[in-house]
Amino acid sequence: MPxxxxxxxxxxxxxxxxxSMGGDGSKLNCPKCQAGKPEKLFSTFFSSGSSEPSDMSFPSSCPTGTCGLPPM
Ligand SMILES: [Zn+2]
Known part of the structure; x- marks a missing residue:
């Protein structure tokens, strides 16, 4: 889970x-002052600079993306 x-x-x-994916945090509250609607910062999961997660190119169970590929 991201x-x-x-x-x-x-x-x-x-x-x-x-x-879960797609959550916008609108239901979250600050743990310190309990204020609502915190500002969303960069996800630590998708900090590659692209706003489009490219999960489709490799299975999520393979972090390197090379697990299912034949050896070079
Ligand atoms: Zn606060």
Whole structure:
């Protein structure tokens, strides 16, 4: 499950939340001041610079993407 990082817009507290794909964090609350609607920061999972997750190119069970390929 992807790990998302949020920042509270009220107190600036940063916190990480594991949530399912597509979650926008609108139901989250700051763990420090309980303010709602934290600002979403970069996911630590998809920090490759692309906003389009390219999971389709390799199975998720293979982190390198080379597990199912024949040896060079
Ligand atoms: Zn806060």
């Amino acid at each position: 790990l998302y990082e949020y920042r509270c817009t009220e107190c600036g507290e940063k916190f990480e939340v594991r949530q």
